[in-house]
Amino acid sequence: MSEKFPFLPAADSDHVWAAVGSPVPLIVGYLALVNIWAFALMGFDKRRAKQKGARRIRERTLFFSALLGGGLGAFLGMWMFRHKTKHWYFVTGIPLIALAEAALCIWLCLLRR
Secondary structure (H helix, E strand, C coil), X not given: CCCCCCCCCCCCCCHHHHHHCCCHHHHXXXXXXXXXXXXXXXXXXXXXXXXXXCCCCCHHHHHHHHHHHHHHHHHHHHHHHCCCCCCHHXXXXXXXXXXXXXXXXXXXXXXHC
């Protein structure tokens, strides 16, 4: 591959990250944005739930925002706005997604050592 594309960095081990930089700030920034987004979606949907005839955010969109890395934000939004707390699939699903994401983060941090 290096013969065809000599301008690309070698893709073995840490050489790519030495040329590009660490991906950690990008990952942390992404997770921060997704969690803020999931939190805001919960608050927005709660406000819309109080209005008669207002269009709501689909439940699968709320779950999808949690699955994209916003589990903690969705969980905190549920707790703070007291939203979707009567639906068993939210009460069990969102905390499980948040726990799975936290476990994945811990595992990746331990794997990196």
